[in-house]
Amino acid sequence: GIQVEQSPPDLILQEGANSTLRCNFSDSVNNLQWFHQNPWGQLINLFYIPSGTKQNGRLSATTVATERYSLLYISSSQTTDSGVYFCAVVPGTSGSRLTFGEGTQLTVNP
Amino acid sequence: ETGVTQTPRHLVMGMTNKKSLKCEQHLGHNAMYWYKQSAKKPLELMFVYSLEERVENNSVPSRFSPECPNSSHLFLHLHTLQPEDSALYLCASSQRVATNEKLFFGSGTQLSVL
Numbered sequence: 001g002i003q004v005e006q007s008p009p010d011l012i013l014q015e016g017a018n019s020t021l022r023c024n025f026s027d028s029v030n031n032l033q034w035f036h037q038n039p040w041g042q043l044i045n046l047f048y049i050p051s052g053t054k055q056n057g058r059l060s061a062t063t064v065a066t067e068r069y070s071l072l073y074i075s076s077s078q079t080t081d082s083g084v085y086f087c088a089v090v091p092g093t094s095g096s097r098l099t100f101g102e103g104t105q106l107t108v109n110p
Numbered sequence: 111e112t113g114v115t116q117t118p119r120h121l122v123m124g125m126t127n128k129k130s131l132k133c134e135q136h137l138g139h140n141a142m143y144w145y146k147q148s149a150k151k152p153l154e155l156m157f158v159y160s161l162e163e164r165v166e167n168n169s170v171p172s173r174f175s176p177e178c179p180n181s182s183h184l185f186l187h188l189h190t191l192q193p194e195d196s197a198l199y200l201c202a203s204s205q206r207v208a209t210n211e212k213l214f215f216g217s218g219t220q221l222s223v224l
Contacts, residue, residue: 004152031210040197043111043215050210086153090210097143097166099214100152 001028002091003103012107013077021072021104023087030088031098032063034072038083046072046085077108113137116201116216123191124224131186131219133201138213141207143185144176146196149217159184160207191223 005025013019023032034046047054047061049070054061065071074081084105090100112136123129136143144156158166159178175187184201200218204211
């Protein structure tokens with residue numbers, strides 16, 4: 001099946017810093033989503049972005065489907081950004097469901 | 111608030127107990143899912159329902175029994191679980207079952223099996 005690799009596995013920032021999270025995938029995709037899981041377990045859908053660029057406030061995401069990667073940018077980070085960020089994909093060549101990466105654990109310190 | 115509500119938030123059960131997890135979505139979606147999240151592992155899809163009909167079962171042991179009485183409600187019935195079944199169980203919904211759908215998750219039930 002498709003492989004989804006996220007980097008870095010852990011990231012510690014000071015409040016106000018910017019960061020870039022990366023998601024590499026091993027096959028073409030027709031669905032890519034970024035999620036944020038807060039410390040209480042709630043998963044929030046941040047972006048549906050199989051290709052192109054989207055922005056939502058301090059967060060933006062870019063997927064370069066031809067090169068099989070996606071980036072999540074967090075600017076002016078806040079302590080509430082802490083949690084785990086997951087990338088999830090569906091291969092374009094099959095009808096299977098979302099496959100999740102192992103996530104990036106982000107800690108933003110005040 | 112994602113529009114997907116799960117209860118209970120926490121559950122502790124013995125290996126001989128029978129319990130049920132409940133999920134309700136208020137989004138008017140037609141597809142619902144159960145995922146399992148174990149420590150240090152990616153989310154694993156367990157079951158998929160489309161319009162109350164199970165359309166996918168990812169080799170889940172029979173001690174997990176899902177039920178979808180209508181498109182807004184999903185249950186996961188648990189019996190004779192093992193300690194390795196301890197995990198966060200997440201429910202999700204989408205407009206329909208399709209590879210390009212956006213998923214919305216509940217807050218999960220943290221299950222501990224003693």
